[in-house]
Amino acid sequence: MATNRTETWLRKLKENGYRLTASRKAVMEVITSSQFVLSPLQVYELARKRYQKLGLVTVYRTIDKLVELNLIQRVHQPSGCQGFVPASMGHQHLLICTECGIVSYFSGENESINPLVKNVENSSGYSIKSHWFQLFGICSDCQIPQKTDSTI
Amino acid sequence: MATNRTETWLRKLKENGYRLTASRKAVMEVITSSQFVLSPLQVYELARKRYQKLGLVTVYRTIDKLVELNLIQRVHQPSGCQGFVPASMGHQHLLICTECGIVSYFSGENESINPLVKNVENSSGYSIKSHWFQLFGICSDCQIPQKTDSTI
DNA sequence: TTTTATGCAAAGTATTTGCACGGGA
DNA sequence: TCCCGTGCAAATACTTTGCATAAAA
Numbered sequence: 001m002a003t004n005r006t007e008t009w010l011r012k013l014k015e016n017g018y019r020l021t022a023s024r025k026a027v028m029e030v031i032t033s034s035q036f037v038l039s040p041l042q043v044y045e046l047a048r049k050r051y052q053k054l055g056l057v058t059v060y061r062t063i064d065k066l067v068e069l070n071l072i073q074r075v076h077q078p079s080g081c082q083g084f085v086p087a088s089m090g091h092q093h094l095l096i097c098t099e100c101g102i103v104s105y106f107s108g109e110n111e112s113i114n115p116l117v118k119n120v121e122n123s124s125g126y127s128i129k130s131h132w133f134q135l136f137g138i139c140s141d142c143q144i145p146q147k148t149d150s151t152i
Numbered sequence: 153m154a155t156n157r158t159e160t161w162l163r164k165l166k167e168n169g170y171r172l173t174a175s176r177k178a179v180m181e182v183i184t185s186s187q188f189v190l191s192p193l194q195v196y197e198l199a200r201k202r203y204q205k206l207g208l209v210t211v212y213r214t215i216d217k218l219v220e221l222n223l224i225q226r227v228h229q230p231s232g233c234q235g236f237v238p239a240s241m242g243h244q245h246l247l248i249c250t251e252c253g254i255v256s257y258f259s260g261e262n263e264s265i266n267p268l269v270k271n272v273e274n275s276s277g278y279s280i281k282s283h284w285f286q287l288f289g290i291c292s293d294c295q296i297p298q299k300t301d302s303t304i
Numbered sequence: 305t306t307t308t309a310t311g312c313a314a315a316g317t318a319t320t321t322g323c324a325c326g327g328g329a
Numbered sequence: 330t331c332c333c334g335t336g337c338a339a340a341t342a343c344t345t346t347g348c349a350t351a352a353a354a
Contacts, residue, residue, distance in 0.1 A: 128289035137280035
């Protein structure tokens with residue numbers, strides 16, 4: 001079942017002259033509907049449940065396109081950076097649970113980050129183009145000892 | 153020539169029961185004396201100028217040890233995360249020039265980041281364990297059009 | 305002398321490319 | 330029909346492991 005987000009994505013693909021194929025649909029639906037960081041291999045395994053003939057290579061190629069269209073983003077973590085999540089709308093930052101891997105977004109530009117960036121810009125002489133800000137922690141569900149595992 | 157930092161590193165290696173070898177010295181001196189993010193392969197190439205017999209495998213193994221001893225840290229960038237720089241003392245953040253790759257450090261905890269982290273912690277219910285904050289921009293040297301390239 | 309560290313070769317992973325076929329538009 | 334997209338196989342990184350030798354302590 002395609003979510004609203006998938007619809008949007010499919011439209012955006014079309015707008016950019018890409019074809020709508022079963023493979024792409026399967027890959028998009030998997031990433032769209034996941035709250036967790038997924039590696040290409042995980043995407044492949046999950047998407048094959050929706051479209052048996054899918055190949056891993058196509059997953060890589062589709063991921064490239066989705067990144068290019070700014071529909072998904074690569075997530076960097078201490079454990080590696082081969083994971084992807086849907087791109088947040090506007091500029092948002094990631095909050096990642098190191099227990100279950102669930103990802104949420106937050107923003108905090110004006111109040112805190114922008115002034116700091118300005119400070120650094122002034123004192124360093126750099127022209128600052130972008131920033132990364134990510135938080136790692138334990139989500140409320142994972143703080144309850146009994147419930148540590150998760151499904152995608 | 154060994155810098156002061158290299159001396160410190162060699163001492164720390166010794167303290168932790170590791171042997172001081174020509175290979176390790178070469179690797180450490182290269183990373184210590186570079187202002188730039190270096191990949192294992194780059195470290196290998198540079199360190200071989202100091203110690204011809206060095207093997208790439210030893211570079212990987214030495215990097216592991218240096219990370220473990222908290223003497224170097226992995227740097228995450230949009231282009232990938234196989235680079236390393238000396239670990240900053242205390243908790244600092246990275247400012248990376250996307251033109252020449254030079255890395256510098258800044259701090260900005262109390263004034264801005266801590267309150268934001270607290271906010272997110274309260275509103276999300278997460279127990280936040282760590283954060284990443286990195287800035288990307290163009291350093292003052294690279295802002296002068298004539299001088300864009302760099303050497304390591 | 306003892307034991308760690310090294311370098312080489314080989315084995316794993318992860319990702320990309322070449323190419324003929326299949327399926328969207 | 331036309332041509333993009335696909336899957337397979339192979340190629341290419343990148344990194345780790347096994348093992349006999351070299352070298353630090």
